[in-house]
Amino acid sequence: MDIGQLREGNIIVVYPRANQEGILSVKEVQPGSLLCDMLSPRPGYQFRIRFNEVNPVKLSTDWLVKASFRKDPGATGQWISPDNQLAFIFSGETGVFGNAADRELIYLHQLQNTYLELTGKELHIS
Numbered sequence: 001m002d003i004g005q006l007r008e009g010n011i012i013v014v015y016p017r018a019n020q021e022g023i024l025s026v027k028e029v030q031p032g033s034l035l036c037d038m039l040s041p042r043p044g045y046q047f048r049i050r051f052n053e054v055n056p057v058k059l060s061t062d063w064l065v066k067a068s069f070r071k072d073p074g075a076t077g078q079w080i081s082p083d084n085q086l087a088f089i090f091s092g093e094t095g096v097f098g099n100a101a102d103r104e105l106i107y108l109h110q111l112q113n114t115y116l117e118l119t120g121k122e123l124h125i126s
Contacts, residue, residue: 003051006034010109011125013055023057024049056107059095063108064088066125083119 006012010026012034024036027046034054038045057063061071068082079088079095087098095105097118105111108125115123 001054001056003029003054005113006054006109007113009122010112011039011057012036012109013057014049014053015055056109059090059106059108059111061090061092063125064090067111067123068126081115081119082123083121086118
């Protein structure tokens with residue numbers, strides 16, 4: 001994973017043990033590590049992780065719903081952004097915003113960053 005893509009508020013996943021995972025929100029990017037807030041399974045817990053422990057979260061329809069995207073009933077694979085301004089086409093594996101079709105998005109942090117770039121607004125994940 002390219003750590004240079006991460007910023008405050010990005011959601012990532014960490015696997016501290018073989019069969020456990022934690023969903024984290026980046027609080028600070030520091031030299032050699034990230035300071036994060038845990039979202040799941042223990043909300044509110046803060047800790048520092050090394051770059052080699054960071055994993056991206058794959059985009060899924062579940063994550064789109066958590067980000068307040070709505071499925072467009074009139075178009076297969078198309079979703080409407082929370083601000084009702086952008087169309088997002090999602091294949092089930094990757095997605096693109098209609099006006100940024102040259103950037104294929106695979107991970108949640110990429111969706112968050114591209115949405116911010118296109119709208120100037122943070123994408124809130126519930």
